[in-house]
Amino acid sequence: MQPDTSAIPIDPCKHCGSGAPVDVHFCPRCDRILTLGRHGDYFTFFGLRRRLRLDVKDLEQRFRALSRLFHPDYFHNATPTERLASLERSSYLNDAFRTLRDPMARLEYLLKLEGFTPKESHDSTTKVPQGLLEEVFGLNEELEAIQDMRAEGASASEIALRLSAARRPVEANLDRHEEQLHALMSEHDACLEGGDAEGRQSALSRLRTLLLERTYLMNLLATVRRETGAAEAAAS
């Protein structure tokens, strides 16, 4: 889907009163920095299309160039309105860069932009995603078995060994998810280039599922790792 360009919203320039299209950073008439006001999104701010596979070097270069335009250092003698505009634009730029630089944060952000947000944020961390039910079930059984071992007085090093064994399939699954995510991101970008709106929606929907599963797996892994760490500490 192409961004809608039929009606470009206009934001007023607080200095000369003339208008400027959203995501133009400086007033076309008086050349002053514009207050952030209404604006598009992180992608348009950087002058980028909504691609998921970005060239990070190019992004960094854009970030540095825009920093050189907005930074409060250069507006120290300007009017209060310009100073505020510089502060807002710099903050927004920094937030945008932080998000777009990281592929997963970028994906999460795009899903939100395109309306693919999970209903409740805690759903994604507490409810077991459909595709992982079997795996989580197996891991829970294993963890319980380890719990029993501990109750029966197994040595800490034995428990640590068993825990890291239990971790391996989760790690492998996480790797598979990463791979699939990257493949799907490329698919999404291809649809974007080719103007295939339907394909793009389908890719995004699958990306959302994978991303939720990935988040769940990461949390799961963190728990097992914590346990392993505790067992190893007790062993030494």
Next chain:
Amino acid sequence: MSKVVGIDLGTTNSLVAFVKDGAPFVIADESGDTLLPSIVSVDGHDIAHVGREAQRRLLTDASRTVYSVKRFMGRGIEDVKGEEHWFPFRVSGEAGGVVRVHLDGRELTPPEISAFILRELKRRAEAFFAREGDIDPEVAAAVITVPAYFNDAQRTATRDAGRLAGLEVLRIINEPTAACLAYGLDRRREGVIAVYDFGGGTFDISILRVQEGVFQVLSTNGDTHLGGDDIDRLLVQLVTDDVGLDPAARPDAVQAVRKAVIQAKWDLSEFEETHIEVADLPGRSEPYRRRLTRAEFESLIAPIVARTMEPCRRALEDAGLKASQVDEAVLVGGSTRIPMVRREVERTFGRAPHTDLNPDEVVAIGAAVQADILVSGRREMLLLDVTPLSLGIETMGGVVSKIILRNSTIPASGSEMFTTFVDSQTAVDIHILQGEREMAPDNRSLGRFKLRGIPPMPAGLPRIQVRFQIDANGILSVSAHELRTGIAQTIEVKPSYGLTDEEVERMLIESFEHAQEDVDARLLIEVRNEAETIIAATEKTLRRPDFVEIAASRLTRPELALIQAALADLKQSMGVPDRNVIQVKAAALNQATEHLAEVMMNWSVQAALAGRTADDVAAKGR
């Protein structure tokens, strides 16, 4: 146009620097001194002394003299428990409030004391510009540096100190970043730089990427309560334990010991061994003298040096880099003169650190460079710093919800939605915290904000958006809007460890009433400063491990006796409040040591020719 200077407001020493025609330099006082000891002393006539004179008064009037006040900036009394008895002055404060320092019947806040130091630097710079024949020597604004790991309260306290000193603080910048700017000037290299900043009271590590003139801080870490002060305290304890001295009972004696151990610490950066010497200590007829080898010193301070390594590791991790990816390491702060510290940095980053700029001056130079960027608007260099600590608010059950994560590039912003819990509720309390811990009490409380003027509505209906903005100084501001009505809310701030605007205003008025200067007193101080420099240089020579060898072969007995007599004479006259007397005695010592200086020069030249290093020379004297 009035001038904008760069100021390094340090724990031990403070400096002021300026950029003229693109070249930065540190401004010296009338006697050529660039370092201003960060010490403030009040005498019986309600006159405040700053710098060398205050440093001398540390030995004669310890209870009315304050040093290392930076350790107290933006802190509460509970933060300094357990160390206050090492300081000769008394501190107090209410729980959860600002620390107050007792100074001759007055209770001053740390920003007020720091303002004395800043005023002196402002005066020093203005005197310099006046000497240069500048038409407008006034200094009205400054860039002031702070440790990178300073929290919001500590930064705000620094800005308040500037205001109290009559300086508009254009920017607060981080010390390691400033140092990097100073280095960036003449090399213009690209790559990853680690700045290891170990000063008098704080330790900072920053990892930067320099590319196309943009100095971007990737991560920062540190400890705002770890520095040379801690090393000094260990050494003081060594001596007080040795002689059975109760530090709380004899603040003057502790200061004499402190002076002696600092000298010994400096010596050990150059020599393999030295002596801690204190002329007279309570309950002793003999002067105190204790041998201290570098090995002994290193095993004593090893735990302190080790404490700097964990922040280095974390900073690298946060930057997503390995130590081997660091292209250059830069050393800042006086404590990096210690050979053991240099060795550890080299081991950690796998490369020899840069030491070509004076570690005492590099931060002030960087501040001046930043001041120049701000004033000139030149865009070839740009500094992008980060906020060192995460910002969050307390939510139900005392858990912290993070809004701006640590190491976010600043300016940064974040927002959070609030609502009401009871019908027609018109105010909401917000508790703001800084830190990485999960639970609110484990973090730094920045303040409590009261959101007022919410239109009465059923519970849960108002949608109040609170926006948190961290500016380029790393200082927070908060604003709020009720989204349904669009009404902007008023926010009342009660800073936890800071001053309210009204308090700063009041202090500002009071400080004007005390602004008076005594020209005679100043001239006396300058003469004393010069004399002290000569004394220090002479004593350093006499203390060299190989001095006996040198004296035996190159100096006559009467010559040596003359030097010692002139030295003792001048030291005795230092307490006399007559600048002519001191000047005469100083000239006498200068004359007496003229030949000695020549001898020492030849000696080191010959040693160098013979291929012996300074270390060999020192070792031989053992």
